[in-house]
Amino acid sequence: MEIPKQYSPQKTENKWYSKWQENKYFSSKPDDRPPYTMVIPPPNVTGVLHMGHMLNNTIQDVLVRRARMQSYNTCWLPGTDHASIATEAKVVNLLKTKGISKSSLSREEFLKHAWEWKEKHGGIILEQLKKLGASCDWDRTKFTMDDDLSESVIKVFVDLYNKGLIYRGVRMVNWDPKALTALSDEEVIHKELKSKFYYLQYKIEGSDEYVTIATTRPETILGDTAICVHPDDERYAHLKGKKALVPLINRPIPFIFDDYVDIEFGTGALKVTPAHDINDYNLGIKHNLKSIDIFNDNGTLNENAEIFIGEDRFVVREKIVESLKDNNHLVKVEEIVNSVGFSERTDEVIEPKLSLQWFLKMEKISKPALEVVMNDTIKFHPPKFKNIYRHWMENVRDWCISRQLWWGQQIPAYYLPDGNFVVAETTEKALEIAREKYNQDLNIEDLKQDEDVLDTWFSSWLWPISVFDGIRNPDNKEFKYYYPTNDLVTAPEILFFWVARMIMAGLEFNGEIPFKNVYLHGIVRDKHGRKMSKSLGNSPDPIGLIEQFGADGVRVGMLLSSPAGNDLLFDESLCEQGRNFCNKIWNAFRLIKGWEINKNQEQSEEAQIAYKWFKANFNKTLETINNHFEKFRIADALMAVYKLIWDDFCSWYLEMIKPPYQQPID
């Protein structure tokens, strides 16, 4: 039998993965053994595998395979996330290429298209994970919009509403003018930008005097309803009771006095636009100001603006500066660095907007979730994330959970003709409650369900529970056996979005933590430390890498340079090292396979010593490896294996017991 000199991962990996699958080696059923459970951080259903997924799932696979070898009953549960905004945007774009606009479709028609798209393109990533060798229990694959998971989300919403933790109200929210929906605070990314600081003159009504204010958003002057100065600022004291005229439209607005204003900053005079800035909004409430919303949902100006109606906010910014200049309202322009919020999904500049949304109160449920992390009931690896977690938890604000989208779980609130509403799991139950509470004569047609859906994270925060049906049937056998899960492997980017909220959900709905360890790995960057991005073109195709180096080669390469919490500077040469390692093992096998065994031959003294030495060495290394694993030092564990095989086993042991040329071995 001829064994090729070089290892061929393609042949080997496909062969064994099929075999594993055929024999259901990864499938798990509750039994007498202790369980080891892990849920996958569900990737977007429309996503494709990128380097980050590859790292994330390789680490999980290592953990779960080790647990399997330790004879735990291992269950690694895979699945995908419906990713409301991202998926809806993709479907909208696809429809656009077919000449269909979303607005021309009914909700039902649109959802039909969305589901079609999901069936067709969804789950590609799961097939890619199989190529990677991921040992998931594929029979348990879940999707966050499966009927049972959706039901769980609705049940939880109703439960929280009944507990008084969910409320509906008009608040200043982060509005994405491109996705046309509200976002949570976490979905806003602040970036420092070089902006312009415009100094504008407002005429004082009935006088020749002017007052100068400074702003970065001149287009919002059309929504001004006051000018605010500090009560101790003598420069402006004489303006009490006077009014200023908004430039270009000459709407009179009052002066208000509040120590919120920083005397030193700008001119010490602040224009107040309650509809378009959270601070101004608060000032507006305090001083009883009118609120003039000058924007449409898509970021264009509406009739309230009086001028530039229908034009985009950024176009108007340019134009209004010209107008102000022409009318001698512009005093000067300075360069300034300020922080601007962008939508995490669409990269659109966020518009603070007053709107009616659903919120979840965070104060009560965040406290226990903070505690279990601080007292190490849930351990973070590396622990430096505890601080970051605490800071966020201590300052968290109510969570805006409604989204003006169709793809997702529709909010189970039903409005009555008189404006009242009821919250219930089904229309039938809603009707029942509505009749009881408001009017016996109501019919099902009188109820109108809320148009909005819930934030995707409002479903994925239940993931470790709902995949085992622990919300609907908390006493079911599987949930009792598999939950709480053991380890969670994810990126720090979603510590707040997901990890923190899963902890809250676990404690709130089941009184138990959802997992015991959270391993937070870094971001995969290129070898120059730059983030991988489409525009830079510096992200290798993971499947291409697997074809080139073998899945094991690539995975060894990634793990070797991946200490917990640190970013990984990816370089193809790492995969080469991994491939070479696989080849080394292959050739050790080739060597041994080539030996002829003579059972009658005495074992030489040297061989006996060699055997004892290696055995001792092996056990010592095993201890080291276990120690590394307990501390989630995967890279170190792998290096110990690497050296054990390459140096101790191949370079020393095999050489020591190697029989003379063409002689048999004992």
Add this chain to the structure above:
RNA sequence: GAGCCUUUAGCUCAGUUGGUUUAGAGCGCUAGCUUGACAGGCUAGAGGUCGGCAGUUCGAACCUGCCAAGGCUCACCA
């Protein structure tokens, strides 16, 4: 603006409560090897006043203070 983290060989990182470390690993590098498992290999070797300054100590990569560079998280200063 607030909080946190990092800085050790060319690169990526270890270095556990300060003393068996004249500071380690992998990769890379240099010089030799067409050696019968493997050139995706073997052998030999070079490389660091542990970011800077000051201090504590008999003794500091490790503790303290200041400074410098890089990074992360949060934040309503127009």
